[in-house]
Amino acid sequence: MIMKTLRKLIDKLGKEKLTLACAESASGGYVSYLLTKIPGSSRIFRGSIVVYSLEAKTKFFKIPPAILRQTQGVSRKITSLLARRVKNILNTDVGAALTGFAGPAGKNVGQVFLSVSYRNKTSVKKVMIKGSRDKVRKEASMILIEMIYNQVGAGHARPVKK
């Protein structure tokens, strides 16, 4: 199922000559691994920054440490900043980002924020995923892939003539 969506996404981006970059926290690189499962993805996917520490979020994305500490680096605002800025850093058309708490211990386990930035629109979504650390990370990554596909698709949809 995910392979089908991935192929559709890579196809669509290829046809539209759009490039993509990601910023990943909780998923630790899994979104990028999925995207690059598809041969030919290198024409579209420029790269990713896996920010698995507050230091990395500050270093690459200039997010002030005070804001990161308040939220442990996981919030709606931080995720949308990551999506917007990774697009600029890697000079791509589309930016996607994911932050969250994969667990197994701690507060808010399963809470994940996803963001896609394309043209002037940056969307953010909050999801709650039940299950193991690995399940949270994998499911969240797949939801982000769907979200990229839907947003880029919608951006090019033509209005239906009545």
Add this chain to the structure above:
Amino acid sequence: MIMKTLRKLIDKLGKEKLTLACAESASGGYVSYLLTKIPGSSRIFRGSIVVYSLEAKTKFFKIPPAILRQTQGVSRKITSLLARRVKNILNTDVGAALTGFAGPAGKNVGQVFLSVSYRNKTSVKKVMIKGSRDKVRKEASMILIEMIYNQVGAGHARPVKK
């Protein structure tokens, strides 16, 4: 099996208070995904740069485009540069890098370079892996994990008294 090695690696780095960063090309983020499977890995693993394009290799690692084009971004020298420089970029004790040709089409499919930089030593290894694109990427990632473990372990080994 890989989970056991991962736990040993995260434990060892934790005990030695060492931090780790990666630069990944062909593996597309899979090394980082593996490292972050282990709860508590965030104390050790700072982050990764997934350089899935020549542009990204130039942007983050200042590797001249001419050198990248000659080799398609895959060589012993480039991989060791990635390992050394990612350590500096993310300010970690250990840097690890992977470049290669995962296929399925093209020349040199299955050829992967792996590098680990720790203290004054940067090692590089070339491996040939037979099998599907996914198999090449996963196996290469696991070999890199082993390599990090061995090199960091060796760096702290005490000579046996005779």
